[in-house]
Amino acid sequence: MKQYKLKDNYNNHILEKLEKLRDDDLVSFHVPGHKIGRIFKELGYKSILENIYTLDTTEIDGTDNLHNAKEIIKDSQERAARIFNSDKTIYLVNGTTCGIEAAIMAVCNPNSKIIVNRDCHQSVINACILGDIEPIYIASKVCKKTNIITGVDVEETKKIIDNNLDAKAIVLTYPTYYGKTFDLKSICDYAHSKNMLVIIDEAHGAHLQLSDKLPKSAINQGADIIIQSTHKTLPAFTQSSMMHIKGNSVDENKIKSILRFLESSSPSYILLSSLELAVDIYDKYGTSLMENLLIYIEKFKSKFKNNENIMIDNNMDKTKIFISMKKLGITGYELDSILREEYKIQVELSNYYGVLLICTIGNNEEDFITLEESLEDLLMKIDKKKLLKDTSYPEDIPQKVLNPRDAFYSDKITVKLEDSIGKISGEYIIPYPPGISLISPGEIITQEIITYIQQGVKSGMIVSGVKDVNLEYIDIIDINKNYF
Numbered sequence: 001m002k003q004y005k006l007k008d009n010y011n012n013h014i015l016e017k018l019e020k021l022r023d024d025d026l027v028s029f030h031v032p033g034h035k036i037g038r039i040f041k042e043l044g045y046k047s048i049l050e051n052i053y054t055l056d057t058t059e060i061d062g063t064d065n066l067h068n069a070k071e072i073i074k075d076s077q078e079r080a081a082r083i084f085n086s087d088k089t090i091y092l093v094n095g096t097t098c099g100i101e102a103a104i105m106a107v108c109n110p111n112s113k114i115i116v117n118r119d120c121h122q123s124v125i126n127a128c129i130l131g132d133i134e135p136i137y138i139a140s141k142v143c144k145k146t147n148i149i150t151g152v153d154v155e156e157t158k159k160i161i162d163n164n165l166d167a168k169a170i171v172l173t174y175p176t177y178y179g180k181t182f183d184l185k186s187i188c189d190y191a192h193s194k195n196m197l198v199i200i201d202e203a204h205g206a207h208l209q210l211s212d213k214l215p216k217s218a219i220n221q222g223a224d225i226i227i228q229s230t231h232k233t234l235p236a237f238t239q240s241s242m243m244h245i246k247g248n249s250v251d252e253n254k255i256k257s258i259l260r261f262l263e264s265s266s267p268s269y270i271l272l273s274s275l276e277l278a279v280d281i282y283d284k285y286g287t288s289l290m291e292n293l294l295i296y297i298e299k300f301k302s303k304f305k306n307n308e309n310i311m312i313d314n315n316m317d318k319t320k321i322f323i324s325m326k327k328l329g330i331t332g333y334e335l336d337s338i339l340r341e342e343y344k345i346q347v348e349l350s351n352y353y354g355v356l357l358i359c360t361i362g363n364n365e366e367d368f369i370t371l372e373e374s375l376e377d378l379l380m381k382i383d384k385k386k387l388l389k390d391t392s393y394p395e396d397i398p399q400k401v402l403n404p405r406d407a408f409y410s411d412k413i414t415v416k417l418e419d420s421i422g423k424i425s426g427e428y429i430i431p432y433p434p435g436i437s438l439i440s441p442g443e444i445i446t447q448e449i450i451t452y453i454q455q456g457v458k459s460g461m462i463v464s465g466v467k468d469v470n471l472e473y474i475d476i477i478d479i480n481k482n483y484f
């Protein structure tokens with residue numbers, strides 16, 4: 001049979017690039033959790049996936065319907081619910097993004113309030129724009145040594161609950177992107193005692209129930225709705241996520257009706273199958289693979305324990321490794337590109353001080369040996385110490401003048417970034433990753449934020465959310481012509 005190559009017909013850049021990346025054989029410490037498909041090959045799922053294009057279908061006789069699941073999809077979701085210790089599980093084909101948006105809009109009517117950690121994922125603010133909901137922010141703590149956000153303070157959170165008893169729900173990121181946790185159970189108990197629902201963005205914690213050595217999942221700490229990016233830390237295809245519902249305080253039908261707005265009316269069967277495969281792998285092999293993974297991680301960390309030139313942060317979720325070579329004057333952005341260009345190691349993200357590695361049950365011992373040898377080689381090659389100028393993450397929550405929806409629909413004018421200080425932002429400024437906005441529409445732009453962004457961009461930070469990719473100009477609210 002004739003083999004066609006798209007390249008023969010036209011220059012297909014996406015495929016060409018993806019094939020090249022695959023053939024580069026990178027060591028993957030990034031998402032998706034299947035690690036360039038390796039786990040599927042190693043566990044014997046390869047033949048299903050090789051023919052996956054033949055399984056791409058739509059809602060026909062026998063294939064059920066995600067938006068009204070009664071047969072195969074219902075059964076598959078029920079199996080997932082049993083395995084993840086949830087009362088109800090809904091497969092999502094538009095990532096945790098759509099799950100967070102649906103959960104918030106189902107729980108909060110227009111003009112109601114929701115309490116959220118200020119460093120929330122942008123989908124939380126997007127839900128507030130879509131649903132005309134007022135976010136009440138809780139500041140998160142930031143580690144000065146690493147510029148990593150470490151989560152909310154429990155007592156501060158309880159105070160904010162007390163001051164906003166009319167809020168419908170609280171939504172928190174747990175664990176954080178970097179694997180930081182806090183006493184979630186006590187927040188859930190407190191919120192429930194005040195008749196508030198708890199929605200947890202567990203995008204980075206789908207794997208937590210695989211070991212007692214990992215922090216407890218929000219599923220087992222009293223949360224009502226938990227949304228997990230199965231694709232990030234378990235072996236599922238990108239965009240495949242799950243929503244878990246606990247107890248009966250949540251109106252599941254309302255969530256489903258909003259998901260019908262936010263997801264395609266033709267949900268991908270490839271993504272649904274990928275969720276089913278992830279559940280199967282989790283069930284059959286998850287705990288033993290996780291046990292091995294945690295051993296590899298401990299061994300790797302112990303090698304550098306007494307090396308003063310490299311700092312490996314201790315996270316509650318041990319599968320997230322943050323490495324800093326700040327003492328040698330190397331920024332995280334530089335370390336990120338050195339590892340990729342010289343050692344073929346792809347990390348998940350970098351900030352000014354270091355790089356974050358996401359390890360999953362798809363990683364094997366070889367990956368950690370390569371990582372260890374590469375870092376040792378790099379440490380040997382750097383002989384001179386440079387001084388790295390300190391930079392601090394802007395901790396203060398910007399002042400919110402307008403609700404996100406009012407700001408979104410207001411008229412805007414474009415000004416030079418320097419001239420925007422003290423003005424109301426009409427755009428997001430989001431260092432990406434991790435996708436946490438420094439400024440959201442409706443907030444006052446401060447000198448501290450502009451300085452942080454400008455310094456960050458100079459040293460390699462990527463910023464999204466703004467129209468002008470060069471970050472010279474920004475849209476601010478035109479207070480003379482506004483919507484609100």
Ligand SMILES: Cc1ncc(COP(=O)(O)O)c(C=O)c1O
Nearest residue numbers: 095096097121173201203229241
């Ligand atoms: C904390 C957090 N929440 C939610 C999301 C959205 O997840 P998804 O990519 O599954 O839509 C992300 C994505 O990076 C995230 O980091």
